[in-house]
Amino acid sequence: MVYSHDGFGLGNIRRMLAICTHLLDSIPELSILVVSGSPMLHSFRLPRRLDYIKLPCINRGTSGELSAKYLGTAIDETVKLRSELILSAIANFKPDVFLVDKKPYGIRNELKTAIEYLKAELPETPLLLLLRDILDHPDVTMQEWQKHGYYEAIEKFYNRVLVVGTPEIFDIRQEYQLPPRVAQKVQFCGYIRKELGRKSPNLVRNELQLSPEEKLILVTPGGGEDGYSLIDTYLSSLALLPTSHKLRSLIICGPEMPLKDRVALEQKAAAYPQVHMCEFTDDLMSYIAAADVVVAMGGYNTTCEIISVSKPAVVIPRVKPSQEQWMRAEHLTKLGVLAAIHPDKLTPDILMRSLLQQLNNLQHNISTPAIDLNALPKISQYISTLLVKKKSVVPFGKTYQPPEQLRDLARVAIV
Known part of the structure; x- marks a missing residue:
């Protein structure tokens, strides 16, 4: 039991x-x-x-x-x-x-x-x-x-x-x-x-109709109840994206995001044709494995999913009512496992710079230290x-x- x-x-x-x-x-x-x-x-x-x-x-x-x-x-x-x-x-x-x-x-x-x-x-x-x-x-x-x-x-x-x-x-x-x-x-x-999901990365990328030169950014605030700020800031950051980068964004809002917040974000996302938004998936691991970089909150499960497939990530941890996510993100940032931004310092500019750095690490195949996943x-x-x-x-x-x-x-x- x-x-x-x-x-x-x-x-x-x-x-x-x-x-x-x-x-x-x-x-x-x-x-x-x-x-x-x-x-x-x-x-x-x-x-x-x-x-x-x-x-x-x-x-x-x-x-x-x-x-x-x-x-x-x-x-x-x-x-x-x-x-x-x-x-x-x-x-x-x-x-x-x-x-x-x-x-x-x-x-x-x-x-x-x-x-x-x-x-x-x-x-x-x-x-x-x-x-x-x-x-x-x-x-x-x-x-x-x-x-x-x-x-x-x-x-x-x-x-x-x-x-x-x-x-x-x-x-x-x-x-x-x-x-x-x-x-x-x-x-x-x-x-x-975290075991791989039900879909292969190639299948996910084909379903999203990605071209070979496009990079896929997955944005997930977990359950989504307090995920509005993260997604709103990410959408604002896309206006700062250099033209040399071709990105496709998949945003999964989370099933607990209030309807008014999701509607507002969908309206804002409509200005960006390379953004696809959905509410929920029970197979998140398939999309994390298919992504080039993940932008997420720092919950335990999402962190394990990112580590399991050694995925570059920008984490914006929740700091209320618990400091748990921020403390974990700090420790893993010091180890070079991921990049973290404190939510009080989150701006479109800082988020985009951190995202571009992770893409650069991906291009240069910078490895992350091994973590016990047993x-x-x-x-x-x-x-x-x-x-x-x-x-x-x-x-x-x-x-x-x-x-x-x-x-x-x-x-x-x-x-």
Whole structure:
């Protein structure tokens, strides 16, 4: 069973689906149930033996404040509903392994009762916490973890913390001052290698009717909810393009971009016949592989996709409500993996100069340093080992007593 809360964008659910797909491909007779609040989960091509329970959506604005995204309910009521759905799923599905994304107690502690129930009723089921390479600035992360008791939660409940990153780029044990008993549970897995998409680069370029001398620039702001500025600046930068360069631009706005923003960008893009714009693709990797240069936000998944095919890139990271994207981009820029522009300094001129530099690097075949991309096989190997070792023993003398309303819910679910 996999938990992915998804309060903002597509990053978490895309990462978890990549992990789930690899697990299903590499572990025979495995079934995975995903519980997620992602509003876009149904849009992805889901592998066989995977199903999901859709939780009511929670939205996290740029201020970090949470609210119900679609329901006209208070945040406390929404979290309570999600928490009860998760508990019911655990009681029925009885997972052999429970993989939790990012937050040890879930968003707004919605997992806490379910984890306590799981440990009492299914104590042989290992709990694994999955963390991306960087969560936020250390000051912010350590304060949040201390406030919510995450250090204690990991020490008490979790068997292992799987980090999809490398300590050479960012060592969470040191940066977040993990206590020794928590730090010893950390296992660095490397970054997630993204497999090539369903279309070959030649097919993509033929579909877009590119001539041999044209360079393809892919522009993607991820989910797109806050992607207007990036695309607007890129379109403005095209007026500064030297006539000696022949570029074709494919802009994928993202499914969560507000309609008014997308309409405004489409109107602006109409002035540039070499620009093609669309809303969403579930096969982004095909277009990244076909592009000559990528212009993107600095989300974890997009960064892994860029690295997986050694693609020149200009990254304009999000800096609110988390510093995670900017911190990652800074580290990778220092390594020469990509170019980054702070959004506060983003102008058409700066963006075009950075883009032309990446095209120049491409022309001169400047290589980038190798990054460990073995996260998926390492995670699969670890979970395979757990499943082999797992003992199906029903413990005696259970003492756990959940709150009355959740106890009743679990009893009904089990019946």
